[in-house]
Amino acid sequence: MLPRPVLMDVSRLLSRAGSAVPTGIDRVELEYALYLMRFPASRVLFVAYHPVGRIGILPRKLTDCFLRILARAWAGGTRPSRTASLLAGLLLQAAALGATGRAKQRRTYLLLSHHHLMQQEAIAAFLKRADAGMAVMVHDLIPIEYPEYARPTEPDRHRRRMDTVGRLADSVIVPSRPVGDALHDYLAPQRSCPPVSVVHHGCLVPSGPPASAGPLAPDAPYFVILGTIEPRKNHLLLLNIxxxxxxxxxxxxxxxxxxxxxxxxxxxxxxDMIERCPALQGIVHEHATLSDSAVAGLVRGARALLFPSFAEGFGLPLLEALAMGIPCVCSDLPVFREIAGDLPVYLDPLDGPGWRRTIQDMSAQDRPATGGAPPSFADWPTQVVAGLAALAVIEGVGRPDAAPGMPHPAGTIPA
Structure with missing residues (x-):
């Protein structure tokens, strides 16, 4: 049973109605939404932000239909049907009305992405109208900590998001302790850090028999790098190797x-290197749109997953590969050690010779076993319940007036 009625914000998912490839944050938000769909409308309603500056409750049946369409399309690696875009438009129109419904008890406004965290006034107005406290998931502070990896306008936008968290949130969920530490370091000088709980993401591995990569797999030993192609992911290291x-x-x-x-x-x-470097033609293969089963098939056939990122808030591909028994070579980041323990091979993301030696050694040998699953693995419902339990505990305590700016005591939710 949910401790309080939940108003889950699905604005980000509505904005992604025409996208064939979900990001990691998209997948996290969708899994939470699909789980919360199991509860009746008396306990869970979905809401969204409209650009006119209002947040409103969405028709439950239409929202459920939209979420199912989105889930089927993304699982199959296809672009959602036009119906999804039409439903998203209808739902946004409903959001523009700003309806809040009747509340018999105080509710929890659950925002699991950074989608409109800059809109502080709109969120504050909605919280007042809906008689709700705000629980937000902060995925990372990378644009603030590492502005060189972000779009030029993103660091300022992210500061505004985190300022909203500091001023309006009653509780925060983070996917790893480094993210919680970064949030505290940012908000503590303003003496406005809400209580924070660490709840690791679940591990998303396709069910059913193991998939085969089929014709997508190269006819040679190969390695996989999985994630958005951007500088922070350090693709250039591997391409140069x-x-x-x-x-x-x-x-x-x-x-x-x-x-x-x-x-x-x-x-x-x-x-430029992928498309124009002659030496890489025929040995580097790029895939932008694949189904979950096709990705799983490629990962299962690889000698190892390579994850040389400079910074991460979590690392879903790492956990998913380890869950499939695939060796992983990753950057020596605190977040990776937290979620994966001693299972991966850890290397400095700037150690080109070290990465090359490891790749060549793993290519020449039979693929070893990973040695077991990371201790943080859990199915999504377990993670959702843990997250909502964290909210119940934190909301019962409230902001720590005796020590403003301090995070909630460690151990509220086992990491």
Whole structure:
């Protein structure tokens, strides 16, 4: 049973109605929404933000229909049907009315993305009208901590989002302790940090028999990098390593590299290498739109998943690969050690020679077992219940007046 009625915001999902490839945050929000759909409208309603500056409750049956269409399309690696876009338009019109419904008890406004966190006045007005406290998920503070990896306007936008969290949120869920620490460090000088709980994301692995990569898999040993193509993911490290291996030759067979992910931003150098570097043609393979089962098939057939990111708030691809028994080589980041323990091979994201040696060694040998699943694995319903339990505990405590700016005591939710 939910501790309080929930008003879950699905604005981000509505904005993605025409997208064939979900981001990690899209997948997280959709899984929470699909789980909360199981509850009756007396306990869970969905809401959204309209650009006119209002947040309103959405018709429940239409929202459920939209979410199911989106889930089917993304699972199949296809663009959602036109019906999804039409429903998204209808739902946004409903949001523009700003309806809040009748509340018999105080409710929880649950915002699981950064979609409109800049709109502080609109959120504050909705909270007052709806008689709701705000619980928000902060995925990372990367645009503030590492502005060089973001679009030029994004650091200021993200500061505004975090300022909204500090002023309006009653509680915060973060996917890892480093994100919670970063949020506290940012908000503590303003003495406005809400209570924070760490709840790891669930692990999304396609059900059913193991998928085969089929014709997508290269006819050679290969490695996979999975994620949006952007500078922070450090694709250039791997592309330069592959160019070196290709041009230097040698007697050992040259492994291939499979790049899976949509094209992001500030990535001209990466795309130039993929498209125009002669040495990489035929050995680096890019896939932007694949079904979950096709991605799983490619990952299962790889010698290892490579994850050389400079910064991450979590790392879903890492956990998903380990859950499938696939070795992983990743950057030595605190968040990866938190969620994956000693299972991956850890390397400095700037250690090109180290990455090359590891890749060549793994290419020449039979693929080893990973040694078990990370301890943080859980199915999505368990994670959702843990998240909502965190909200119940925190909302019962309220903001810590005795020590403003301090996070909620560790251990509210097991990490």
């Amino acid at each position: 592959w160019r070196q291996m290709a041009t230097e030759g040698g007697t050992a067979p040259l492994p291939h590299l499979v790049v899976i992910g949509r094209r992001g931003w500030e990535n001209e150098n990466i795309l």
